[in-house]
Amino acid sequence: MTKRLLLISPVASTGLVAKDFNFRLPVLGVLKVAALTPPNWHVTILDEKVESLDLDQGADLVGITAMTPTAPRAYGLADHFRRRGLKVVMGGMHVSALPEEALEHCDSVVVGEAEGLWPRVLQDFESQALQHTYRHINGFPSLEHLPTPNWELYCDKRYLPVHFLETTRGCPLDCEFCAVTTAFGGSYRNRPREEVLAELRNLRPFEGRFILKNCVFFVDDNIISNRGYARELLPRLAEFKLKWFSHASMNIARDPEILQLCQRSGCVGLFIGFETFSAENLRAVGKRTNHPDEYVEVARRIHDHGIGIDASFVFGLDADDEGVFDRALEFVERAKIEVCYYSVLTPYPGTRLSHRLEQEGRILTRDWSLYDMSHVVYRPRSLTPDQLLAGYYRALKESFSWGGILQRLWGTTAYKPFFYPMNLGFRHSARALCKAYHQGRMDLPHPKTTSN
Numbered sequence: 001m002t003k004r005l006l007l008i009s010p011v012a013s014t015g016l017v018a019k020d021f022n023f024r025l026p027v028l029g030v031l032k033v034a035a036l037t038p039p040n041w042h043v044t045i046l047d048e049k050v051e052s053l054d055l056d057q058g059a060d061l062v063g064i065t066a067m068t069p070t071a072p073r074a075y076g077l078a079d080h081f082r083r084r085g086l087k088v089v090m091g092g093m094h095v096s097a098l099p100e101e102a103l104e105h106c107d108s109v110v111v112g113e114a115e116g117l118w119p120r121v122l123q124d125f126e127s128q129a130l131q132h133t134y135r136h137i138n139g140f141p142s143l144e145h146l147p148t149p150n151w152e153l154y155c156d157k158r159y160l161p162v163h164f165l166e167t168t169r170g171c172p173l174d175c176e177f178c179a180v181t182t183a184f185g186g187s188y189r190n191r192p193r194e195e196v197l198a199e200l201r202n203l204r205p206f207e208g209r210f211i212l213k214n215c216v217f218f219v220d221d222n223i224i225s226n227r228g229y230a231r232e233l234l235p236r237l238a239e240f241k242l243k244w245f246s247h248a249s250m251n252i253a254r255d256p257e258i259l260q261l262c263q264r265s266g267c268v269g270l271f272i273g274f275e276t277f278s279a280e281n282l283r284a285v286g287k288r289t290n291h292p293d294e295y296v297e298v299a300r301r302i303h304d305h306g307i308g309i310d311a312s313f314v315f316g317l318d319a320d321d322e323g324v325f326d327r328a329l330e331f332v333e334r335a336k337i338e339v340c341y342y343s344v345l346t347p348y349p350g351t352r353l354s355h356r357l358e359q360e361g362r363i364l365t366r367d368w369s370l371y372d373m374s375h376v377v378y379r380p381r382s383l384t385p386d387q388l389l390a391g392y393y394r395a396l397k398e399s400f401s402w403g404g405i406l407q408r409l410w411g412t413t414a415y416k417p418f419f420y421p422m423n424l425g426f427r428h429s430a431r432a433l434c435k436a437y438h439q440g441r442m443d444l445p446h447p448k449t450t451s452n
């Protein structure tokens with residue numbers, strides 16, 4: 001008999017890219033879980049960011065994903081469905097780091113990647129033998145022969161026209177603040193090239209669009225992780241006439257051949273983690289690929305290939321002083337960065353940063369809803385929380401003012417139909433957040449009292 005699986009992606013209440021219309025982006029994690037589900041199950045995915053959830057909805061089993069800022073909402077929903085007598089399984093970055101916490105709200109937790117675990121969860125559920133935790137015992141699962149995600153499940157969601165796809169998981173750098181190495185492992189695992197190409201072939205172009213018909217976001221943390229792999233994959237992308245976007249390490253700017261392959265295969269933009277201008281900070285977080293004296297040149301070389309840059313900066317690292325905001329602002333203007341992505345340092349559970357700040361007694365709150373990179377949830381070393389918050393919101397406001405946007409985009413060689421709307425989207429969210437900040441809504445409710 002067919003069983004019904006309801007997969008839910010909960011929404012976070014705040015954050016720059018959390019719930020805003022401009023960031024109606026698809027959720028790949030639950031789509032991957034759906035793809036791993038055997039055909040005797042009927043799967044529905046509900047993404048609270050783009051649709052409302054019927055709390056009386058029927059299902060045989062409920063699966064809920066959670067990132068840290070969505071965890072409180074995810075737990076609330078799990079409690080609700082369990083009160084209704086339904087079994088709830090949780091997965092995703094946050095609950096994988098804190099399975100014991102999650103088990104207070106759900107019946108079962110999938111720790112880490114669903115591949116290799118999910119079919120067993122469903123089998124156990126069907127034979128009424130659901131276990132509390134499912135985890136990989138031999139490291140990380142193989143990325144070979146992954147089932148193809150069924151994008152039809154998203155056909156009514158009115159997401160922005162972009163398909164998400166992975167070629168790699170994992171990252172060896174293990175930057176202190178980043179959740180990726182703990183979650184996906186300290187080596188790059190590449191998917192077989194032919195399987196990536198088959199997945200691309202399976203994607204349907206977005207109907208009714210003149211531009212951005214074949215837009216793909218490779219959600220890899222570093223699209224050039226394995227140079228040999230990238231050298232062979234990139235030329236093969238040409239047949240799909242993609243406009244693609246991804247993350248890359250700064251090493252890409254030192255590799256003219258790869259940059260050219262990116263350009264020829266339709267790369268419109270790269271998210272680059274510049275993070276900080278302080279060599280001391282870079283040493284402390286372990287980001288070995290970055291050298292601040294090269295940043296302007298890195299941007300120039302990427303721009304020379306018509307590729308736009310989404311530059312990420314983290315504020316509140318231990319060596320940051322009050323000048324950190326102006327240094328970032330000056331750089332993004334001078335280097336004509338197409339999109340600036342500022343974050344307040346946030347100690348996500350499971351990261352080295354979280355362990356260290358915990359030991360140093362510097363965590364101010366474990367209200368996960370505030371872990372959205374727009375609040376200060378720890379005690380910074382060289383700034384006060386107020387200085388950090390004020391500087392962060394000033395940088396956001398200035399970078400996404402009309403003047404700031406024009407200054408950065410004027411004369412850009414990057415693909416404008418991609419970056420102009422993206423800036424408008426960020427401007428909209430940044431303004432809403434700045435307003436909340438000026439109304440005092442981004443302060444911690446009870447600073448220094450909630451650590452437990």
Ligand code: B12
Nearest residue numbers: 012018028029063064065067068091092110113114179373
């Ligand atoms: C693309 C992306 C985004 C996109 C799209 C997010 C989305 N809708 O999915 C955007 C730009 C919107 C975004 C936003 C944010 N992001 Co983001 N994002 C990513 C990125 C690069 C890829 C996500 C992805 O698709 N991964 C691939 C999928 C397959 O992996 P997955 O989702 O983890 O799913 C697997 C398992 O976890 C598990 N699983 C997941 N869910 C479930 C559910 C069940 C029931 C089961 C059984 C299993 C299961 O199975 C899946 C397959 O193996 C990751 C980094 C990374 N490498 O993952 C960061 C990452 C997830 N983001 C992160 C953060 C912090 C944010 C923001 C808070 C940033 C901000 N400044 O606001 C916001 C939060 C948004 C929100 N929901 O409120 C952190 C999360 C840390 C944490 N502990 O939560 C990450 C890990 C980045 C990092 N370097 O630390 N993000």
Ligand code: SF4
Nearest residue numbers: 171173174175178221
């Ligand atoms: S910040 Fe980037 S380079 Fe550093 S560990 Fe995370 S994914 Fe790897």
